[in-house]
Amino acid sequence: MTTTSTDSTPSVPAPPAPAPIRAPGRLLPTDPVLRLLTWITVANALGNGLFFTISALYFTRILGYGVAQVGVVLTVAGLCGVLASIPAGRAADRWGSKRVVIVLVAVEAVGSTGYPLLHGLPAFVLLSCVVTALDRGVATARSALYAEVLPSEQRVAGRAYLRAVTNVAMGLGGILAGLTLQADTRFAYNLTVLANAVSYGLVALGMLRVPSRPAAAAPSVARTRAERRNPALRDLPFLAITGLSAVLTLQFAMLEVGVPLWIVRDTHAPRVMVAVSMTINTALVVLFQVRATRGTEQPGRAARVCLRGGLLLAAGCLLFGLAHGLSPLLATVVLTLALVVEAGGEVLTQAGTWALSYDLAGDRAVGAYQGVFNAGTAATLMVGPALITLGVVGHGMLGWLGFGLLFAVAGVALVPVSRWAQRRAALA
Template structure:
């Protein structure tokens, strides 16, 4: 890998190797799975969509208790177990031939994936200093995109052959990739378990942390940019512009290469809540500009001008994406108690399945049906969420400081009582 992509030696590099191993399989899986279940298994698009919606909805809820499990039992062992569970769920797809087993396997896959993401974040928090976490996450994101790009190319070969054997080979590859991911994670040192709950502290404290919940909700809104290039922009290009259809693939490749090459550089300087909030705010402004540019592509311009406008919109979009990612990573760690990183990361990460579940319907309604006004409304929504992040973060910081002062006061009172009893 280029120097800016290769993470520092030690735990960050091992985490990147684990990320690369399963992203290769996932890249192939993402581009082939829908066609396999439709053409080979014989499921209808409605059945596939319903199963995936239910699965990711359950996965978004399961992330918190599985993150709490990582806190209590240790993040390394939990991450390894969930990586193996994900591999097993993918392997079960090899034998599924009807809807109900597909629904069950899809739910297991989504639950294990959401839990694995939370456990990995808790593992990173235990092995990397707070000041270095965002930079390491930027390296991991670059690794993820590189792996997905290579995996998607492998999946393209399966699509070219378009046989049952080719599709099954992709599922086998993805299953083995998660097995390899688990084995790589075993190379990391053990992270101590959480010290446990404080007196009177609920088991899933994050569910009562309203300021953190507001930040998580705002981040989920910002994550609506995730289905843009995979769903909304392709439909927009085909139905609303004069651009050739190959532009869709070119924009996707542009996004993957940009994140791979520049995510680490974009994360530099994000080292605390203030810089993170500022970066998220900038991402909202750039995302509004991107939406306006994409809307302009439907102005009936010559084909080459339309293509140039779409590329400009995609460039702005990926810059906003990288800034939003860097800022949100920093906030998700800075505002979480050190002994509950797993459950807090599981809760914060629920924005991803929520965006995957609600994003397609919302974006197709806004952009494909409403057209230009829909793009401008989407840009306004994303800008509003990014601007609201600042006040939400300041409120969360005040609430956390008050909680720490209260805990310290109770500890002092308890100490005086023990001393008096003696």
Template structure:
């Protein structure tokens, strides 16, 4: 959806294993990273996601009913903001590599918070357009800098694990923000909507304060005792294998929009299930990610395991699409059962793919250039959000069950395509023959 893409958080899709648990209930224990710096980044993700969840839920009504924008103006502004966010990752990630991710992230998130305060007083299209573009620009850049900080804090399988926590706790934050906005929607007054915009700004303002608790050593990426080197080369734009890996991820990540775009249209046009079931299925997906993302991701500790997991996600998503196609047949009760099964299979494939993508995005990037490389990889995530409607709507609405089958085959091919792309990337890195052989297996 346009507004979601406009203010996308690049830490959203993501994976294994700390030993410290934080009990939520006697039956459910939610693990947090044992590393202090990883926990700091987790709380940044929580605050950022809470503000974003509130904003996404209330923004359409706020800008159309309170600010007075037309739907065309709203769509134009959010699309422009999405483009700004799409283009911000690489240059700001490059800056983070050079100047240090800690301070770069803090400054960009502080600027995003200041621009969000401006949303409280915008009253026409042009101020809204400038404000939305600035917020998306600073948030996209801040996300790339946070990815670079994460790469310095943890490496390898531990980085995959930490990103799993960030994704899980990010979903918790989205739920908190959605609940806050839900209260405002129920009250339905100008003051209530302004409180939601204020809540978003407050959450963003907390992010730089939290991220500055990271050690100052993250500021120096030069390895020269604080002396800044010359500007590093912008290698990511010339790294063809990494670009192919990112492109394959873009195609696969279309599946993230199934529950938001394809499922509501499918239920309404091709099944006997009540449209209200969409909310229950989306909630099921969210809770599953919160509870099981880390557990599903265990065991993905190297590139070879990530490639095998990626292949498994392609097969799993194919199966989910086939089950979605079957849901058009039968009574309302039968359809509901089949849809629950399909969503369960889909969310498993989603979690496996997220974990595999996390490890590949880090391990295939040079250790001293994670800002520009993660910024580039996250640009692919944002691009996937933008192209998803153009792919899903014609397939699911026009082609129906056949469209689901075509979509499933696309996921299968994408799942199989990653292995040769990773082998190419490893050869470019000068990896050992054994590592390349394992990636192929």
């Protein structure tokens, strides 16, 4: 593991601030690799924005599956995604993250073309599981790829920049998908699904131009049993960080599921606030995600960034709860403030947990560590909607306070756990 000293060690100077991602007045990054990854991200996010916007209606109205069936299938597919993350990370270490990304995303492109051909529920289950597993595998290998091809002092800021690009491109994809929703024909839906598949093909082609790095793992004939074991699964501090980061990831289910239901069911705010909430969040993430990475150069500092983010998320939960029972105008004001505070917590926790996942990873097993970390994230994304609906919706202020406390505890706990991880790293 890396041997970064704790912040309390006076003999270790603070690392220099990373160079800016973009030159003043420029939209694209100065680093050529990050610039290439930007265009790849645009293609991928546009396709995802198209598909995610129409998927629920496509599965129910066009393919004819019931709402309950779709929910169960997507939950099972999410579990497959969780299970795929860890082996994908190990594969990235053994065969190279670039190669794994290209293979998985190319297969995903082919698999995505199968949706218009589906007949019967078993086929829907099988295809959804395969595509979701491939997608989570790609996400894991891509995270390892960022660690390989981006300068170490810019990998977190670079990933933040790509997240901002993702939000913009997905928003554009959602707008384009509105044309499909307006047409509301089988041909239009199928064309949109195929456009998403084409975007995966473009990602695979773009990845061919990304600089290659040799795989770190030794040949299988020379590997001992201990070397074949996943080091991340034996790293207790890293597993604790993964679990706490996964708790903070519940914020996405809160925003996507809990907040819309709360606005419509339990406040007097106009329903248009549901759409406004996503717009506010997207805009603030685009504007501030890269800035939020400042100060995450060392694990101790990154953990404190997570602490501040967790407390902001808790404050956002309190504000959401306070919107209940207010007049439409006051509820709108309080909800807007809550959304701003929540977005601040989001960009800080994302920046801090990314930095921890990279800095505390093993030098020769980045894929393994990213696989375990992404498995925790995928598990939260799978169970998050159910936890939010059961724990917040219908429980009023008590539910929001409970989730706020959960975010605060996770943020606070990351500080001592990161120190534990650094002590373990120093002894390794």
